[in-house]
Amino acid sequence: MLHDREVPMTSSTRKLGIITATAAVTLLAGIAFVHPITKAFSQQMSMMNHGMSGDQQMPGMMQHMMQMHGQATMEMGLNAPTLAGQDAFGAVQEIVRILEADSTTDWSKVNFEALRQHLIDMDEVTLRANAPATSVDGGLEIAITGESRTLAAIQRMIPDHAQELNQMNGWHATTQMLPDGVRLTVTSSDPKEIAHIRGLGFIGLLVGGSHHQPHHLAMAKNEMVHQH
Known part of the structure; x- marks a missing residue:
């Protein structure tokens, strides 16, 4: 039972x-x-x-x-990771996602190698260039120099970036080619902007503006005609 x-x-x-x-x-x-x-x-x-x-x-x-x-x-x-782990890798990854989300992307024209080479230039200029700055009347003068791959990157990037600086805050930017680099001079007639320029220094001026990200996208789409 x-x-x-x-x-x-x-x-x-x-x-x-x-x-x-x-x-x-x-x-x-x-x-x-x-x-x-x-x-x-x-x-x-x-x-x-x-x-x-x-x-x-x-x-x-x-x-x-x-x-x-x-x-x-x-x-x-x-808790999933979000960082790519390496800056250039992350920059390329961002552009890949943008292009893949765009149904109008012409993949036959996409050129990620051009973007990769530009990111190498950015790394060389940002981390390996010598850039002593001297205060001049109205602003700052910077002798940006380097050797080998760094020198080539300086001469590709700095003259084109000076054109961007010329469109910002009423600044006047000029470049002069040197045997081992480029001399960049940025000035203003506004006392506040003179202090601004000197405070930014080389790296602050280099990252100025909002053209970098659109520039990377255009380069990956093979729409850039210059080497910057």
Whole structure:
């Protein structure tokens, strides 16, 4: 005779318990890398091994597992990395995403190698050029020099960037080619802008303006006619 609270374990019930337990183990293995639940797993296995009815305990256990899986998935999305890990890589990645999202992109004209070479130039000028600055009447004079690949990058970038500076804040920018680089002079007739120019110095002037990002996009689309 069965006790009042005992439920007969039929063959189908035992099979259901085994199948459900197997599915639970598989699910736990799949989400373990984003949401450690070893302790919860041990507690659930302990309940199963103490003779509790499989058809009564398994559904509740599976519901709990699914809830934990949903939480782990959400946390993984919130904590997903966003940095590309390298600036030039990230700059190219940004342009790739823009072009792929644009249905009018003509992929037969796209030239990412030109953009990559320009980013190398930017790296050379930003990190390896010598750029001592001297205050002059109305602003600043900077002798930007380097060797080999750095020299080539300086002579490609600085004259074109001077044209951009000429369009900003009423400044006047000129360049003079040197055997080992370029002399950049930026001046203004406004005392506040003179202080502004001197405060920015070489690197501040180099990043001035908002043309860099559109310039990168145009270069990748092979729409640029100059080498900057």
